[in-house]
Amino acid sequence: MAVEIYDVVIKDGRIMDPETATDARMNVGIRNGTISAITSENVSGTEEIDASGLVVCPGFIDMHHHNSGVPFGEKLALRDGVTTPLELEAGITSVRDWYDALKGKCRTNYGASVGSIPVREHIFNPAYTTRYAGDFLYDLMAGGANTTMSWSTQKASASDLKMFESKLREGLDEGAIGIGHAVGYMVAGCTQQESMICQKLAGQNGHSVYLHGRFSSQMPPASGILGTLEMMGPQEVYGGGLVVQHITAQTLNDTAAALELINRARAKGINVLAEVYPYDFGGSIVGADYLHPDNYGPNMGRDYKDIIETATMTPLTEERYAELVKTAPGTSILFYNATEETVHMALSDEQTVLGSDAFPYNLRTTGEVALDWNTPFDAVNGHPRGAGSHARLLRWVREGTVSVSLMNAIGKMSYFIADFLQENGVPGMAQKGRIQIGMDADITLFDPDMVTDNATMQDGGLPSTGIPYVLVNGTLVVRQGETVDDVFPGQPVYGKGLAA
Numbered sequence: 001m002a003v004e005i006y007d008v009v010i011k012d013g014r015i016m017d018p019e020t021a022t023d024a025r026m027n028v029g030i031r032n033g034t035i036s037a038i039t040s041e042n043v044s045g046t047e048e049i050d051a052s053g054l055v056v057c058p059g060f061i062d063m064h065h066h067n068s069g070v071p072f073g074e075k076l077a078l079r080d081g082v083t084t085p086l087e088l089e090a091g092i093t094s095v096r097d098w099y100d101a102l103k104g105k106c107r108t109n110y111g112a113s114v115g116s117i118p119v120r121e122h123i124f125n126p127a128y129t130t131r132y133a134g135d136f137l138y139d140l141m142a143g144g145a146n147t148t149m150s151w152s153t154q155k156a157s158a159s160d161l162k163m164f165e166s167k168l169r170e171g172l173d174e175g176a177i178g179i180g181h182a183v184g185y186m187v188a189g190c191t192q193q194e195s196m197i198c199q200k201l202a203g204q205n206g207h208s209v210y211l212h213g214r215f216s217s218q219m220p221p222a223s224g225i226l227g228t229l230e231m232m233g234p235q236e237v238y239g240g241g242l243v244v245q246h247i248t249a250q251t252l253n254d255t256a257a258a259l260e261l262i263n264r265a266r267a268k269g270i271n272v273l274a275e276v277y278p279y280d281f282g283g284s285i286v287g288a289d290y291l292h293p294d295n296y297g298p299n300m301g302r303d304y305k306d307i308i309e310t311a312t313m314t315p316l317t318e319e320r321y322a323e324l325v326k327t328a329p330g331t332s333i334l335f336y337n338a339t340e341e342t343v344h345m346a347l348s349d350e351q352t353v354l355g356s357d358a359f360p361y362n363l364r365t366t367g368e369v370a371l372d373w374n375t376p377f378d379a380v381n382g383h384p385r386g387a388g389s390h391a392r393l394l395r396w397v398r399e400g401t402v403s404v405s406l407m408n409a410i411g412k413m414s415y416f417i418a419d420f421l422q423e424n425g426v427p428g429m430a431q432k433g434r435i436q437i438g439m440d441a442d443i444t445l446f447d448p449d450m451v452t453d454n455a456t457m458q459d460g461g462l463p464s465t466g467i468p469y470v471l472v473n474g475t476l477v478v479r480q481g482e483t484v485d486d487v488f489p490g491q492p493v494y495g496k497g498l499a500a
């Protein structure tokens with residue numbers, strides 16, 4: 001019998017597969033981008049990785065990644081074990097142009113939702129012409145694309161609403177992964193009727209809504225729970241999935257009650273998922289509705305000094321806040337939100353998933369948005385979640401900061417997400433988030449005793465360590481702890497509009 005030679009073999013690693021609860025030392029053989037063997041027999045390959053002492057688990061899938069398809073963002077994602085970063089919250093349009101522009105150029109898999117924000121900008125501001133192939137957040141932050149803030153404040157007329165619905169539908173038909181609805185950035189402009197259109201379209205087409213809820217507050221009348229119910233109500237009627245993104249930033253001290261509600265809904269078969277980023281501060285633009293003094297102080301229990309200007313890492317004053325909102329509402333800031341205890345509690349819930357909310361980084365020298373693959377890690381300012389979220393959760397499990405098992409933590413970053421997406425309009429996810437024969441060889445290897453995040457508020461772009469190997473579709477993109485420069489194995493992840 002001929003000896004089988006695989007393209008890559010991973011030897012003697014601790015295989016951890018959340019779907020089957022497999023936790024055993026075995027060898028993995030990979031051929032043509034697919035996991036072809038998982039065995040305790042000896043295997044040979046063109047490239048062999050010694051995985052003794054390492055966990056071998058599904059590559060991490062991140063539903064909340066604003067740097068999908070951006071080389072510098074991809075590099076940090078890979079160092080953090082992420083093989084599939086997806087832009088599902090802010091979303092994009094035009095969907096076809098974005099996917100076409102990235103073809104053959106990505107080190108990670110990539111995908112995006114059609115976003116209600118970019119759709120609104122297209123409707124209200126005909127002068128908007130994208131510089132980043134439909135990635136509106138980059139257009140907004142990097143500038144030069146004739147963006148305005150009308151998407152945030154303008155109310156839709158009856159004919160606008162018709163166009164809104166048809167543009168979202170067009171995005172789904174072109175292969176978008178559901179609908180991104182960051183209504184928390186358009187509190188005054190977006191009506192409940194518009195939110196209902198999003199959930200109804202998701203239900204009709206078998207997709208999910210990816211929600212940044214309308215309110216970030218633990219106080220009545222406009223609480224984070226109420227902002228979640230704005231979508232859970234229509235969901236009960238129209239169906240479709242719903243991901244409540246960065247729930248701790250929305251519901252703050254009410255998070256335990258919000259999670260109980262969501263877990264009860266899940267027990268009734270409702271497709272709702274709560275997502276958490278592992279930090280007690282967020283990153284955004286200074287013009288965000290929820291940072292308005294009427295809200296941030298009384299409803300979030302915070303003060304101006306809890307908002308930090310990213311470019312200079314200086315806490316704001318009342319005067320500086322007012323000045324920036326007036327003159328430069330797109331200015332990048334960090335802001336404290338939920339308490340650390342709330343974040344740890346939310347991640348200790350076995351049913352929540354992790355999403356990084358990785359945000360664009362800014363070059364320290366010029367303030368420009370960092371795009372280039374070769375950008376030095378210490379040359380940027382930005383929220384550390386774009387570099388360290390996944391390793392941070394693994395460290396927290398080791399240190400006992402969160403009370404879930406290592407297997408559950410891996411599930412929060414891979415299988416639970418693949419399973420939800422597969423059920424909500426992303427058929428390709430049936431092949432991801434699993435270490436099983438026949439699955440896509442998106443694989444992350446980490447050292448459970450050493451893995452750690454290194455990025456901090458002061459040094460937001462420092463990559464994680466203790467993740468020596470990462471494979472995307474069977475190709476090594478991290479080898480011995482360093483990224484590989486000249487390979488582009490990333491594949492598009494489409495919604496069922498195109499994938500079917």
Ligand SMILES: [Zn+2]
Pocket residue numbers: 089182212245246357
């Ligand atoms: Zn958000």
